[in-house]
Amino acid sequence: MRVDFDALFQSIDHLIELEKADDKAVGAPLTGLLSSLVDFDFVVIFAYRGEQRPIDLYSTFDPQQYHVYVSLYQDGPYLLDPFYRTACAQQQGVWRMRDLAPDRFFASEYYRNYYIQTGLAEEVGFFIPMEEGVTVVVSLMRTEVRGAFRPPELAMLRKTEAVVARIIRKFWGSLSPRFDAAQTKAARTGQGGAVAERAWANRNLTHREKSIIELVLQGHSSESIGLRLGVATGTIKVHRRNIYRKLGISSQAQLMSLYLGSLK
Known part of the structure; x- marks a missing residue:
């Protein structure tokens, strides 16, 4: 494992210069910061609040991948996701999917019908609880080709937890209005409750x-x-x-x- 210091400092510089920015302007340098420390294939940043449809803040997927990892996920499978359950409990930390999954998760219908489509070998998430019941999760994903994160890589990610949490809270600290707007829209279309x-x-x-x-x-x-x-x-x-x-x-x-x- 080798740290790319040029990419690291460039990403930090971008984030320092930002005041108010859209989701992509925050997500891209944050992804750059993390990828300078460890290798991964994809990143997706979701915000969760209760049973509401998660908000996808940022991802690095192409359109076909986005359909599987985001659109299909938001249609209902998120309700069975161990990451979603942990986010609802507002537990802060850095965890692998396997740390949070139930005992029969990898034989479950959720895994066989949805998760296996992702082709992931491992997923590691930064869980950052926010105000008003919102939790932001930054998920780093590795496919079967690249394999699971090694212990030194997980240790490195855990060392960055406080920095990632500060960045998330600085730029995405007020997401409740977005959830409220989505809830109002769902109620108008009869999808509330x-x-x-x-x-x-x-x-x-x-x-x-x-x-x-x-x-x-x-x-x-x-x-x-x-x-x-x-x-x-x-x-x-x-x-x-x-x-x-x-x-x-x-x-x-x-x-x-x-x-x-x-x-x-």
């Missing part, structure tokens, strides 16, 4: 059953769900059979299809 409630409305499901569905689709095993909810594994399996019966399905693949279809 809690997303999970819309997904399972009029399905004759109990609150506990809805909670179990969310955890199943995120990639939790029955054992993991039981530990989280404080009930026996056998009880969770009974709930799952009842859920499938009520929904008229017989597999997790059908559950995922039903879930994503209900969010459109």
Whole structure:
């Protein structure tokens, strides 16, 4: 691992010169700063607030990649993303996807139906909690060709956490008005309200059953769900059979299809 000091100082200079700037003017030098320290294939910066559709602040994707990594993601899969769940909890830090993923994540329908399309070997995120429930996540992505981040690279990224957080808070410190505007627009088009409630409305499901569905689709095993909810594994399996019966399905693949279809 070798630091590109020329690129590092050039990126810092750009950021110092900025006063007020649009998303791209901030995202580009921030990406340059991070890429001078470690190699990665893509970067995407999302802002999250509750269940609202994430705001894509900046990315380095071409149009085809943008469709998979951003547009499809915003259509509903974000609700099952471990990064989204951590952002909602407003946990600050630098984490790999594998650090946050449930025990059955890599066998989940979310992984098989959406995440595998990205072709990523690893994703590392800077999580920066903001005011009014907003969290900004800077995701650095590596494809299978480049492979996972090595321990020295992760250590380097963690050393930059405070600097990245200061940059994010300086330029994107007031994102609530953008979320408010999006919420108002969604309400006008009849898409307001809690997303999970819309997904399972009029399905004759109990609150506990809805909670179990969310955890199943995120990639939790029955054992993991039981530990989280404080009930026996056998009880969770009974709930799952009842859920499938009520929904008229017989597999997790059908559950995922039903879930994503209900969010459109």
